[in-house]
Amino acid sequence: MSPTLSVLAVSVVCLATLAIGAYGLRLSRTTSDFYVASRLVTPGWNASAIGGEYLSAASFLGIAGLVLVAGVDMLWFPVGYTAGYLLLLVLVAAPLRRSGAYTLPDFAEARLESPTARRVAAVLVVTIGWLYLLPQFIGAGLTLQIATGAPRWVGAALVGAVVLASVLAGGMRSITLVQAFQYWIKLTAIAVPVVFLVAAWRSDGSPLPDDASWVTPLHAFEHPLYSTYSLILALFFGTMGLPHVLVRFYTNPDGAAARRTTLIVLALLGVFYLFPTVYGVLGKVYASDLVESGRADAVVLELPERLVGGTGGQLLAALLVAGAFAAFLSTSSGLAVSVAGVLSQDLVRSEVHRTVGGRIPGVRAFRGASVLAVLVPFGLSLLGLQLAVADVVGLAFAVAASSFCPLLVLGIWWRRLTPVGAVAGLVAGGGLAGIAVVITLVAGRGDGWSGALLAQPAAWTVPIAFVVMVVVSLRTPHRVPRSIARTMVALHAPESLGLDPPGRSH
Amino acid sequence: MTGPTEPGLPRRVVVTSPRMRARRRTSGYGVTQDIDTQTRLGEVFMASLIRSQLRLAIFTCAALILAVAVLPLVFWLAPDSWLGVGQWLPWVVLGIGVYPCLLAGGWWYVRQAERNEREFVELVDRS
Numbered sequence: 039m040s041p042t043l044s045v046l047a048v049s050v051v052c053l054a055t056l057a058i059g060a061y062g063l064r065l066s067r068t069t070s071d072f073y074v075a076s077r078l079v080t081p082g083w084n085a086s087a088i089g090g091e092y093l094s095a096a097s098f099l100g101i102a103g104l105v106l107v108a109g110v111d112m113l114w115f116p117v118g119y120t121a122g123y124l125l126l127l128v129l130v131a132a133p134l135r136r137s138g139a140y141t142l143p144d145f146a147e148a149r150l151e152s153p154t155a156r157r158v159a160a161v162l163v164v165t166i167g168w169l170y171l172l173p174q175f176i177g178a179g180l181t182l183q184i185a186t187g188a189p190r191w192v193g194a195a196l197v198g199a200v201v202l203a204s205v206l207a208g209g210m211r212s213i214t215l216v217q218a219f220q221y222w223i224k225l226t227a228i229a230v231p232v233v234f235l236v237a238a239w240r241s242d243g244s245p246l247p248d249d250a251s252w253v254t255p256l257h258a259f260e261h262p263l264y265s266t267y268s269l270i271l272a273l274f275f276g277t278m279g280l281p282h283v284l285v286r287f288y289t290n291p292d293g294a295a296a297r298r299t300t301l302i303v304l305a306l307l308g309v310f311y312l313f314p315t316v317y318g319v320l321g322k323v324y325a326s327d328l329v330e331s332g333r334a335d336a337v338v339l340e341l342p343e344r345l346v347g348g349t350g351g352q353l354l355a356a357l358l359v360a361g362a363f364a365a366f367l368s369t370s371s372g373l374a375v376s377v378a379g380v381l382s383q384d385l386v387r388s389e390v391h392r393t394v395g396g397r398i399p400g401v402r403a404f405r406g407a408s409v410l411a412v413l414v415p416f417g418l419s420l421l422g423l424q425l426a427v428a429d430v431v432g433l434a435f436a437v438a439a440s441s442f443c444p445l446l447v448l449g450i451w452w453r454r455l456t457p458v459g460a461v462a463g464l465v466a467g468g469g470l471a472g473i474a475v476v477i478t479l480v481a482g483r484g485d486g487w488s489g490a491l492l493a494q495p496a497a498w499t500v501p502i503a504f505v506v507m508v509v510v511s512l513r514t515p516h517r518v519p520r521s522i523a524r525t526m527v528a529l530h531a532p533e534s535l536g537l538d539p540p541g542r543s544h
Numbered sequence: 545m546t547g548p549t550e551p552g553l554p555r556r557v558v559v560t561s562p563r564m565r566a567r568r569r570t571s572g573y574g575v576t577q578d579i580d581t582q583t584r585l586g587e588v589f590m591a592s593l594i595r596s597q598l599r600l601a602i603f604t605c606a607a608l609i610l611a612v613a614v615l616p617l618v619f620w621l622a623p624d625s626w627l628g629v630g631q632w633l634p635w636v637v638l639g640i641g642v643y644p645c646l647l648a649g650g651w652w653y654v655r656q657a658e659r660n661e662r663e664f665v666e667l668v669d670r671s
Contacts, residue, residue, distance in 0.1 A: 110634050110635055110638065113634075113635070113638035113639055117638055117642050120642075120646055121608065121612060121646055123646075123650075124604075124608060124646050124649055124650050124653075125605065125608070127650050127653060127654070128600075128601045128605060128653055129605070132657070250631075253631050253632070253635075254631065254634075255616070255619035255620075255634045256616065256619055256620055262616075263616060263617075263620055266616045267613075270616070294658065294661075297654045297657065297658070298654065301647075301650045301651060301654050304646055304647050305647050307643075308644070308646065308647055309643075311643065312639070312643070315635070319635075451594070451598050451601075523587060526590060526594065527586075527590055530590065530593055530597065531590065531593070532661035532662075532664065532665055534661070534665050535664075535665055535668065
């Protein structure tokens, strides 16, 4: 791979991100701009921004790598990432927007009127955010190493620095702009090379992989049926609990726009996810040596040179490196903003402020928190964990599905949820899934049933979280918030009814 | 960042309303008022809307589970047949076919959810 072209590609993406960030600095004058882009972003832009933010290293590099290693079962990752948005649309999109909540802790407090619930939610947001940032940094290190031969920490440090600079400078307004562009950069970067790769493959006689167990479903895991269903559960129900996804819904003008935005996101994701599979299958034919050398996540970057070759191959590889960096930067900055917002509001400062309407935590506190939000996962990425990028992201989804999914679903649809029940469920589900994740991260994937249960915890932690929330709530009926009727109206009444906007009155 | 610290520049005041598009109604009477002030009648109206939206959500989730989440079981129950004619069939289904279905499901849901809300607003207006 040509180091010069790659460095050029990475520089262009980083500089463009910083430039748009600086432009956003001039635009964002009020604190509302800084945090939520003043809530005036059209569904089309917002959907592009969500797509740009959501398509991370796991989507751009990880899926193809997993397909190369384990075959058709891994297609559940992109399917789950997309179907998660359908469930988010159906179960939470419009009510969540109408709740006026900007972060998940905001929602917990508004719905349950409990500072404790808010605090527990804040700890979970930071945990999930860091868990999701970690693979972004690992992927950045790997990408830059393959492209230029630089040591792994350089790529991670570069992404960390650019994210910090743009977050510190521009806040949410500039991020929306950056993210929207980055979706289209990523789609171009992954789609254009496919045309050339497929043409080269056809002129090579269209060879297909002849590894029967790789081609047939349910051969990837040790306990295939359990693991597949557990993965499906984590991905389908985890999306709605990702901290950087919720923030984007707040930038919709109303509940109906939130639904339309989600629908466009479904289309954008569906188009993008057609491509990683192609890289995985071609990788099985032309680059299966990467599996033995433990660099399967690099298959997307390696294919153009092996299949097309020459200057054309180098140009395509540089394009893919640029797309990969766009993926690291967009996801990382969205996560950094969310984690920093929660850190500065809930965990660093003792007072609790409402984000909109009341006094806003100082921009200085937010900046300090941003540094912390980026440095912790950067440090973790240096520990040299040997896990596939998409696997780590899958673990973040499992924690989100076992904590925030029940909180949101029950909070929106079940008026008898109490703060005690919610906190108990968050601690039980999030805690158990978290422990499983830590064991898997530290000790690696185990064997037998215990290994399967710990590597894919969602199938047991999600039901436990739901059951604990329901049972504890039913046993503490006197703790149902007094303003529950008011909250339910705010969550479900259509805006065209002309009631007072929620989030203002309290 | 927040304006007044920059010398020579007046603080820029941004005048926006996050709810520019929402129709503000002039009448403060009728069921709208009931819903706003949490009377018994208002609660009955709201409960009916929430119920119909929940029914729609559960129906859509059930359809998703039947259509997509049943696939591993299908693959599990008929594993050998894939090795014959259709060994690439699961790839086509999971790699391509799922996405249009998800989009169609989402489109259908949005239409139904907006219809529920429209009917609710009309009902409230008539009452």
